[in-house]
Ligand code: PRP
């Protein structure tokens with residue numbers, strides 16, 4: 001089990017002691033600041049960093065410590081999927097887990113000493129969620145959170161996200177229609193890809209920058225230098241690239257040529273050209289269709305063999321079979337899909353799907 005730790009300066013000493021304790025167990029630990037007890041470190045930085053990692057499934061649980069623990073818990077609970085609970089003793093820690101299924105434990109570095117802190121952490125880690133009536137209550141919180149989510153994205157599982165946004169769903173309905181022309185199909189695929197990336201980049205890190213407006217000096221924000229690579233799977237993935245480049249114009253573009261053998265449905269590779277610094281980039285592999293998952297898995301294999309590490313897969317329509325295959329072969333890859341359809345037909349086409357995406361984009365048949 002992976003545990004993410006975070007503190008501000010006031011929680012640093014207790015975090016250090018909890019970290020030493022956890023490193024002597026079978027848990028694996030990630031530490032996301034603060035780096036020392038002397039320099040002031042704003043608690044929301046650690047709360048958001050740890051909260052997002054737990055919500056995304058990169059870590060199973062998180063522990064956040066500031067002076068009282070209160071600010072940490074307030075900040076972390078802003079992140080959909082986080083259930084952060086403050087505990088000052090073993091009793092509250094036990095119930096935070098058994099009744100509330102807290103996935104983040106908040107503690108007060110100025111309220112709790114090292115020995116008590118370890119006891120609290122042990123109690124929380126080794127208690128189990130009771131489910132039953134408590135599950136119904138945590139599900140109510142989840143349903144409220146989903147209905148008030150501003151992101152219009154839905155986490156189906158730790159590594160599968162779908163999109164509720166009405167514009168995405170409306171345009172998706174149009175490309176499913178067999179009477180939609182090639183021209184309109186092409187435009188809509190670009191638009192949907194752009195809208196999806198707009199949502200997936202919601203959490204890109206920002207840094208403050210000083211700018212001078214015609215009126216006065218002010219602090220504004222700038223993206224803090226994430227490098228992105230977009231990799232379409234040819235042919236159909238090409239149809240999504242321009243829509244994404246409109247939002248991330250500095251992204252580099254690699255290409256992977258794969259086609260599905262019509263008899264075996266196995267992917268056949270015919271081209272691969274990736275940016276030289278692929279290992280340093282956030283990689284988005286794009287393809288409108290995730291059917292058996294053969295093409296996407298082979299593309300991810302290729303990218304990994306060339307040094308790619310942080311990979312996500314963006315597709316318009318996915319079949320459950322394809323999602324399972326990619327999850328099984330590449331459990332580290334996030335899948336973003338505008339829709340998860342019902343199943344594959346005997347020819348490996350997605351039902352209801354939209355037919356052959358490449359043919360519909362390029363007017364071939
Ligand atoms: C389509 C689609 C995917 C693949 C999905 O490409 O664009 O790449 O099928 O199927 P899978 O999940 O079962 O592998 P296709 O092989 O038709 O090639 P094309 O894009 O050149 O038309």
Ligand code: URA
Nearest residue numbers: 291349350355356357
């Ligand atoms: N490839 C497509 O283009 N469509 C499908 O439904 C399956 C694979």
